[in-house]
Amino acid sequence: MTSFIHVIEFIAVLAGGIYGVLLARRSRMDLVGVFSVAFILAFGGGTLRDLFLDRHPLFWIKHEEFPISVFFLAVISSFIPRFPTWVSKSLCLPDALGLGLFSILGASFALDAGTSWFVASLLGVVTGTFGGVMGEVICNEVPSLFTTAPLYATCAFTGCWIYLPVQGWLSVPDDLAMLIGASVIVLFRLIAVHQDWKLRPHGSTT
Amino acid sequence: MTSFIHVIEFIAVLAGGIYGVLLARRSRMDLVGVFSVAFILAFGGGTLRDLFLDRHPLFWIKHEEFPISVFFLAVISSFIPRFPTWVSKSLCLPDALGLGLFSILGASFALDAGTSWFVASLLGVVTGTFGGVMGEVICNEVPSLFTTAPLYATCAFTGCWIYLPVQGWLSVPDDLAMLIGASVIVLFRLIAVHQDWKLRPHGSTT
Amino acid sequence: MTSFIHVIEFIAVLAGGIYGVLLARRSRMDLVGVFSVAFILAFGGGTLRDLFLDRHPLFWIKHEEFPISVFFLAVISSFIPRFPTWVSKSLCLPDALGLGLFSILGASFALDAGTSWFVASLLGVVTGTFGGVMGEVICNEVPSLFTTAPLYATCAFTGCWIYLPVQGWLSVPDDLAMLIGASVIVLFRLIAVHQDWKLRPHGSTT
Numbered sequence: 001m002t003s004f005i006h007v008i009e010f011i012a013v014l015a016g017g018i019y020g021v022l023l024a025r026r027s028r029m030d031l032v033g034v035f036s037v038a039f040i041l042a043f044g045g046g047t048l049r050d051l052f053l054d055r056h057p058l059f060w061i062k063h064e065e066f067p068i069s070v071f072f073l074a075v076i077s078s079f080i081p082r083f084p085t086w087v088s089k090s091l092c093l094p095d096a097l098g099l100g101l102f103s104i105l106g107a108s109f110a111l112d113a114g115t116s117w118f119v120a121s122l123l124g125v126v127t128g129t130f131g132g133v134m135g136e137v138i139c140n141e142v143p144s145l146f147t148t149a150p151l152y153a154t155c156a157f158t159g160c161w162i163y164l165p166v167q168g169w170l171s172v173p174d175d176l177a178m179l180i181g182a183s184v185i186v187l188f189r190l191i192a193v194h195q196d197w198k199l200r201p202h203g204s205t206t
Numbered sequence: 207m208t209s210f211i212h213v214i215e216f217i218a219v220l221a222g223g224i225y226g227v228l229l230a231r232r233s234r235m236d237l238v239g240v241f242s243v244a245f246i247l248a249f250g251g252g253t254l255r256d257l258f259l260d261r262h263p264l265f266w267i268k269h270e271e272f273p274i275s276v277f278f279l280a281v282i283s284s285f286i287p288r289f290p291t292w293v294s295k296s297l298c299l300p301d302a303l304g305l306g307l308f309s310i311l312g313a314s315f316a317l318d319a320g321t322s323w324f325v326a327s328l329l330g331v332v333t334g335t336f337g338g339v340m341g342e343v344i345c346n347e348v349p350s351l352f353t354t355a356p357l358y359a360t361c362a363f364t365g366c367w368i369y370l371p372v373q374g375w376l377s378v379p380d381d382l383a384m385l386i387g388a389s390v391i392v393l394f395r396l397i398a399v400h401q402d403w404k405l406r407p408h409g410s411t412t
Numbered sequence: 413m414t415s416f417i418h419v420i421e422f423i424a425v426l427a428g429g430i431y432g433v434l435l436a437r438r439s440r441m442d443l444v445g446v447f448s449v450a451f452i453l454a455f456g457g458g459t460l461r462d463l464f465l466d467r468h469p470l471f472w473i474k475h476e477e478f479p480i481s482v483f484f485l486a487v488i489s490s491f492i493p494r495f496p497t498w499v500s501k502s503l504c505l506p507d508a509l510g511l512g513l514f515s516i517l518g519a520s521f522a523l524d525a526g527t528s529w530f531v532a533s534l535l536g537v538v539t540g541t542f543g544g545v546m547g548e549v550i551c552n553e554v555p556s557l558f559t560t561a562p563l564y565a566t567c568a569f570t571g572c573w574i575y576l577p578v579q580g581w582l583s584v585p586d587d588l589a590m591l592i593g594a595s596v597i598v599l600f601r602l603i604a605v606h607q608d609w610k611l612r613p614h615g616s617t618t
């Protein structure tokens with residue numbers, strides 16, 4: 001793993017962990033609950049990716065500093081009795097950052113394992129969205145992936161399909177292509193949340 | 207993988223995908239939700255089987271035509287604004303077909319990996335039922351595997367225990383034994399749904 | 413695997429299976445539901461551990477007597493029309509025993525795979541708690557791991573951090589260290605349930 005990928009993955013883990021801490025605090029969980037949710041948000045998608053691609057040891061077992069950092073995030077947050085309201089309102093920032101970085105990392109690792117572009121984009125979407133879906137399931141909200149939420153998986157899919165040709169057809173270095181793809185996802189997601197964009201739901205069959 | 211197994215698996219994937227598309231449309235999901243549910247229904251059970259038996263690459267990573275077909279199923283369905291009522295009523299057909307084929311495939315792959323018959327039948331039930339259980343969890347219905355639903359897992363278990371001795375004791379070719387086992391599951395399941403057969407629930411302990 | 417580990421794991425599986433049978437019966441499930449819940453409670457955590465650590469074949473595929481025993485537990489329980497009330501009230505006993513033994517086994521297997529103590533304790537908590545969390549999700553209760561329940565994950569974490577230094581720094585044989593760690597978890601959990609100990613929930617951010 002290059003040090004560039006390592007840094008990107010660390011930022012993605014921190015974004016996922018911060019999003020998890022804020023989500024769990026909003027649901028009034030105790031310290032163990034906060035750490036558990038932060039852990040699942042930070043490592044859920046990447047664990048699924050590593051299992052699907054048979055990458056061992058798992059990335060959070062190999063890079064011990066990842067889970068230790070998330071652990072300290074949860075502990076530090078427990079000393080803050082009450083977050084100001086603007087924190088709760090900016091939940092979408094770490095959410096979008098984690099979505100963007102994990103999606104592109106998932107697609108990139110899949111390419112490394114020799115998959116086709118289509119499968120790589122699927123792995124990207126799974127890696128990027130799984131943590132957020134789990135977080136919503138645990139906190140007892142309806143997972144927004146499966147409802148008319150603002151384009152959660154659509155953003156991940158679009159960004160992957162910008163990253164894939166940019167690194168494959170234009171002779172752009174892989175690191176730069178990853179940054180471009182991830183930026184598209186983060187921006188697309190933030191705008192979609194802000195404008196409350198939705199795909200049209202289909203009519204019922206019943 | 208023989209071409210017979212490949213064809214059987216393809217039909218099972220299509221059945222799971224069609225069931226997923228119809229289920230998601232009934233829950234009024236958008237295109238991404240429809241594809242996600244179809245993907246989980248078509249590949250959930252088989253992915254668990256491949257992970258449990260350490261088969262890599264996963265079957266939908268190896269056979270790229272599987273996820274591409276499910277993708278087109280979801281896209282095509284999005285051009286149909288409203289399914290007629292009889293479609294929603296025939297949900298049980300692709301459901302039963304997917305259950306039967308995936309269960310027998312799971313048992314067969316487990317035997318290939320050298321497990322005993324008992325473990326093979328467990329793998330068969332897990333492979334056959336996991337997709338359907340996940341679909342019901344996502345669409346926010348109570349998973350019928352765990353309630354007094356019409357014999358979902360029981361059908362899979364029974365069919366596996368017909369397939370296992372037929373291929374092991376009678377000198378029936380494996381392909382034919384698989385077809386026999388799968389047919390038993392499909393028929394058993396369709397009759398159970400039609401007659402609303404249930405196992406007797408146990409009395410409460412409280 | 414030494415015979416000591418094998419015996420410990422068998423007791424943990426039986427405890428998980430008995431807990432699952434009682435939980436499912438309390439929810440008035442039929443025989444298949446009872447077996448499914450018992451199976452998930454007995455093997456869920458260990459399966460996740462084996463997948464995360466890339467141990468193959470999975471422990472319940474390798475030791476066929478484990479799933480067969482849980483199968484007979486479920487069948488035998490179906491001949492008992494109604495459990496006396498004290499059985500339902502002693503649910504916490506097999507729960508605590510399974511939590512303690514699976515947690516320490518998870519930590520010990522992680523150490524064998526060469527992880528650090530911190531990662532080993534995480535694997536221990538995941539292995540110990542996953543079965544119980546799944547059981548509560550299936551039986552449609554809010555998972556107590558994520559709420560202010562009596563210290564479910566905290567007990568597992570504490571016991572792992574007693575086991576780790578005892579086997580690492582004091583020259584205590586590994587078998588004895590495992591028994592000490594597991595006993596701490598079981599006792600801690602039973603006292604926490606009895607006294608209804610909770611961690612203080614955090615204030616809401618909204």
